[in-house]
Structures are given as structure tokens and as C-alpha cells.
Amino acid sequence: MAGDRFGVRKLHPEQAEAIESVLVGRDTLVVLPTGYGKSLIYQVPALLLDRPTIVISPLISLMRDQERKLRQRGVPVVRIDSTLRATTRRQVLARVAKGGSLIILTTPESLESLADTFAEVRPALLCIDEAHCISEWGHDFRPSYLRLGALRRVLGEAVMLALTATATPRVREDIVERLEMSEPSEVVAPPYRSNLRLSVRLVRGDEKITTAAHLIRRLRRPGILYCSTTKAVDQVAGALARARIPSARYHGKMKATERASSQRKFMKADRRIVMVATSAFGMGIDKPDIRYIVHYQVPGSLEQYVQEAGRAGRDGKRSDCILLFDPDDLRIQEHLQKQGRASPAQVRRTVDALLAWVGEDKPVKPKDLALSAQVPLTVGRSVLAQLEELGLLEMAERGQYTGRVPPPQIAAGARDLAARLETLRVQDARRLEAIAEYAESEECRSRFIRRYFGEPDPPECGICDRCRAS
Numbered sequence: 001m002a003g004d005r006f007g008v009r010k011l012h013p014e015q016a017e018a019i020e021s022v023l024v025g026r027d028t029l030v031v032l033p034t035g036y037g038k039s040l041i042y043q044v045p046a047l048l049l050d051r052p053t054i055v056i057s058p059l060i061s062l063m064r065d066q067e068r069k070l071r072q073r074g075v076p077v078v079r080i081d082s083t084l085r086a087t088t089r090r091q092v093l094a095r096v097a098k099g100g101s102l103i104i105l106t107t108p109e110s111l112e113s114l115a116d117t118f119a120e121v122r123p124a125l126l127c128i129d130e131a132h133c134i135s136e137w138g139h140d141f142r143p144s145y146l147r148l149g150a151l152r153r154v155l156g157e158a159v160m161l162a163l164t165a166t167a168t169p170r171v172r173e174d175i176v177e178r179l180e181m182s183e184p185s186e187v188v189a190p191p192y193r194s195n196l197r198l199s200v201r202l203v204r205g206d207e208k209i210t211t212a213a214h215l216i217r218r219l220r221r222p223g224i225l226y227c228s229t230t231k232a233v234d235q236v237a238g239a240l241a242r243a244r245i246p247s248a249r250y251h252g253k254m255k256a257t258e259r260a261s262s263q264r265k266f267m268k269a270d271r272r273i274v275m276v277a278t279s280a281f282g283m284g285i286d287k288p289d290i291r292y293i294v295h296y297q298v299p300g301s302l303e304q305y306v307q308e309a310g311r312a313g314r315d316g317k318r319s320d321c322i323l324l325f326d327p328d329d330l331r332i333q334e335h336l337q338k339q340g341r342a343s344p345a346q347v348r349r350t351v352d353a354l355l356a357w358v359g360e361d362k363p364v365k366p367k368d369l370a371l372s373a374q375v376p377l378t379v380g381r382s383v384l385a386q387l388e389e390l391g392l393l394e395m396a397e398r399g400q401y402t403g404r405v406p407p408p409q410i411a412a413g414a415r416d417l418a419a420r421l422e423t424l425r426v427q428d429a430r431r432l433e434a435i436a437e438y439a440e441s442e443e444c445r446s447r448f449i450r451r452y453f454g455e456p457d458p459p460e461c462g463i464c465d466r467c468r469a470s
Contacts, residue, residue, distance in 0.1 A: 005047065005073055012036060018161075018187040019044050022125060027160040027184040029131070029175060033191050034165045034310025039066065042127040042161055043103070047075065051124035052102040054158070056111060058130050058142055062283055063105040069286070070103060077103040080110050096121060108144040115154045123158045128179060130283070131162035132303070135174035144381075146389045149180040160184070165310060166191065166303040169454040190450045190458065191306045195313045198445035199465035200323045200438075208324055209239055212296055216245055219320060221272040223292035226308055228299070228332050230278060236296060237276040250277035282308060288315035294322045298329040300337060301431035302438060302452050325439035330432055337428045342379040344418040349373040350383045351414035355407050363400035386417055442466060 011019070014032055018041045021028040032038050046053035057063045060081050070077040078092045093114075096104060099121040111118065128134070134145035152160060160181050167175065176184055203211045212225065227233045230251040237249035248262040259280075266275045267287055275281060279299070293312045299305045305323070313319030342350070353373035357364040370380030384401050387393045392413045393401045403410060434452060441448050446461035460467055 014187050014189045021185040022161055025159055027181040029162045029184045029186045031164055031167045031188040033193055034307055035314035038163045046103045049124040052104050052121055053125040054104045054123045055127045058133050079105040081107050115151050119155050122156050126158040127161040129163050131175050132164040132167050132171055134178045135171045146385050149178055166307050190455055191453050192446050195316055195318050196321050197463050198321050200325050203324045205326050220291045222290055224275045225294045225296050228297040233276050246273040248275050250281040252280045282311050292320040300333045302434050333432055342382055346375045346379050347418040350375055358403040358407050363396045363402045365400050
């Protein structure tokens with residue numbers, strides 16, 4: 001099946017094990033390195049099952065790319081998300097209603113709004129892509145994932161498949177608990193690929209652009225240069241353009257049309273350019289011949305680093321993963337982390353505003369709550385989702401929340417939530433310490449990373465800068 005439909009000559013042993021586990025009806029958690037072909041683990045069973053497979057993804061752009069590729073291979077697939085026009089949405093739902101062998105690509109939000117519709121076709125498999133997003137202990141927590149365990153119950157007896165490239169033992173435990181997986185089979189491979197040559201260069205900020213330019217001139221393209229901020233992306237891309245090095249840029253502050261144009265330019269098989277980007281670029285990018293990943297600034301965690309570095313060398317050929325480390329860059333990540341998590345003070349303000357709504361027995365939308373509390377919308381959504389998970393709130397119609405318990409219980413739960421968020425802020429700091437320790441460590445780069453992800457005594461890789469030096 002994998003060879004005939006997807007052109008894969010041989011499965012990795014872990015792929016085969018996970019596919020077999022799914023087909024015998026067992027919940028399965030899969031942790032495989034970036035570029036290992038995790039998508040096949042739901043695609044192959046989807047063609048063999050006689051009822052639909054639902055695939056949850058955090059990014060609409062990723063779903064669009066998957067939909068296009070599956071259609072090219074003649075795989076029955078539909079996509080349901082907030083961008084569909086009314087006519088297309090009706091057509092898609094009509095196809096879903098027919099049931100049968102079908103891959104349904106959707107978001108957590110769309111799954112929630114259409115749960116009853118999906119339940120009618122009795123899906124055989126529910127696949128959660130980027131499953132680490134459900135864990136607050138992970139590096140990319142997304143509150144919208146928190147309801148997936150409860151929604152699985154609505155869908156009936158669907159087998160649960162969770163896929164991720166980066167999960168420490170603590171995050172794996174969290175995924176299993178949050179998704180309510182029943183005695184799952186766990187298929188875990190080390191976050192290591194033998195063709196990736198890891199190295200770190202200690203470079204102060206004022207020397208970075210010169211060092212990066214030297215590397216980019218020497219290394220074979222195409223490649224990606226990751227920056228932590230949009231400002232750095234614009235500065236580096238401008239410098240490369242002035243040096244007449246073929247390049248493109250990509251970050252969240254660019255217009256959607258500009259980002260799409262840059263991505264098309266990079267993905268062309270006959271173009272060998274440098275993509276200068278923030279972490280907004282790369283998830284789901286299936287370009288096998290990326291010859292290097294350079295991190296111009298330190299990422300926020302080893303999980304993020306491994307995921308981004310793993311986008312190099314998917315064709316199995318030797319590729320370079322280089323971190324330009326400046327200890328001063330850690331302050332950039334500290335600032336970004338403060339923005340990414342709700343602070344205890346923000347939680348208190350949000351809950352004070354929430355209690356006013358609940359006290360008047362009024363439902364509240366995240367947007368209105370955030371405005372009342374004078375906090376970012378992301379904070380309002382996160383606090384509401386987590387209070388709902390604690391059983392203190394429930395979602396009414398049209399995305400509005402109401403109290404399930406008296407206000408004093410909500411207030412008590414909010415205090416527990418604030419304490420938990422403070423613990424998570426400490427975890428953020430520890431993850432940042434780990435990436436600094438990786439940069440400054442004298443041991444094999446691969447060995448350091450594999451121990452971080454729970455492997456007790458991994459071997460040395462023999463090709464990283466530390467191994468070559470010794």
C-alpha cells in the first residue's frame with residue numbers, strides 16, 4: 001500500500017509498528033524525528049479502513065498542503081476549516097455524510113463545532129497531529145487542543161493516534177492523559193538522524209552577520225536561516241540582498257500574499273535560495289533537499305531546535321545544522337516567553353472580569369472578556385479554556401462561556417491555575433537553560449539531545465563538531 005499509493009519503497013520499523021498498532025484498534029502515541037514520515041502512519045490505515053479518518057492539525061496552511069498532495073495521489077480527502085466559502089463547505093459536508101474511506105483534515109475548532117456531524121459517520125480513526133500542542137509542559141502549548149479528549153468521547157469508538165516529533169517523557173505522559181488514551185502503544189524513536197551534522201559557533205551579536213554571510217556563501221543551498229524576531233529577519237534578508245545572495249524572507253508581520261510568494265519561491269525545485277524566517281515558516285514544509293539550517297539566534301528550547309533543525313536533509317544526504325550562539329540572545333527568548341504565557345497578574349485580572357459576568361449570569365466571549373480585563377485576546381482564550389478543562393466553566397452556543405459552579409469555586413480554581421502557570425514559567429526558564437547548556441557543552445551534540453529526550457545512554461554520533469574535534 002505504501003509503495004503503490006505513496007511511492008515509499010520501505011517503511012521505517014517504527015512506521016510499520018505504529019501502522020500495525022492502529023489497524024488492530026489500539027490507541028497509539030508516536031514520537032518520531034522530523035522527516036521520518038509520520039503522516040504515512042494515518043494515511044495508510046485511512047485507505048484500509050471502511051470509515052472516515054479525522055486528522056486534527058494546528059495550522060490551516062499545513063492542511064492545505066496535505067490536501068493538495070493527497071489529491072495528487074488519488075487519496076479521497078476533504079478539508080474543513082474556517083476559510084471555506086459557504087458553497088464549498090456544504091459540498092464538503094455532503095461528502096462527509098456519505099462516509100466510507102475518507103481523510104478529513106480539520107482544526108480543533110472545526111471538530112468541536114461539527115462534532116455531532118462527524119459522530120454520525122462513526123469515524124474509525126482520530127489522528128492528532130503535532131500532539132505536543134496539548135501539553136502545557138511542551139514548547140508549543142495551544143489551548144484549543146485541550147478539548148480533544150472530551151470530543152473523542154462524542155465521536156464514539158474511534159481509535160486515537162497522536163503524532164509528534166518532539167516530546168520528553170513528561171510531555172508524553174501529558175499527551176496520553178489529556179487525550180484520554182486507553183493503554184496506548186508508544187512508538188518512540190530517538191530525535192536523531194545520522195545524516196545531520198550538528199555544530200555550534202559562539203558568536204557575539206556584532207559579528208553574527210559577517211559569520212552568517214561567510215557560512216551562507218560556503219554552504220550548498222537551499223537552506224533556511226532562522227531568526228527569533230521579525231526585525232532580525234528583515235535585517236539579515238536585506239544584507240543578503242545587498243550581497244546578491246539569492247534569498248527570500250518570511251515572518252508573521254508580512255502580508256499573506258507576500259508570505260505565499262516567498263514560500264513558492266523557496267519550494268521551486270529548480271531554485272536554490274536561502275529562506276530567512278522566523279519559526280512561522282517550516283511546519284509541514286516538505287522539501288527534501290534542504291542542505292542546511294542555520295539558527296541566527298537561539299531558539300526557545302531544545303524541542304524547538306530539534307524540530308526546526310530536522311527540516312534539513314530529508315532526502316537522507318549529509319546536511320548541516322548550525323547554531324550561532326550568543327548568550328545575550330537568551331534575553332530575547334525570555335521576553336518572547338513572557339509574552340507567550342499568561343502571567344499570574346493577568347490571570348487574576350481575567351478572572352475578576354469573568355466573575356462579574358458569571359455573577360450576572362451572563363455568557364461571555366473570549367474577545368469581550370479580554371477587553372474587560374485589559375489583557376491580550378490570547379490570554380483570555382487560554383484562561384477560559386483551562387478553567388473549562390478544570391470543570392469550572394462550560395462552553396455555550398457560539399463560543400460563549402458560562403459558569404458551571406458557584407463564583408467562589410471559580411475563584412479558588414483560578415488561584416490554582418495562577419500557581420500552575422507560575423510553575424510553567426519556571427519550566428520555560430529551564431528549557432532556555434537547556435539550550436544554553438547544549439551550546440556550551442563539551443560532549444557530543446547528538447548524545448546531549450538524546451539524553452534530554454529521555455534516552456539513558458545514547459552513543460556518540462561521530463560527525464558533530466565535538467566529535468570531530470576529539
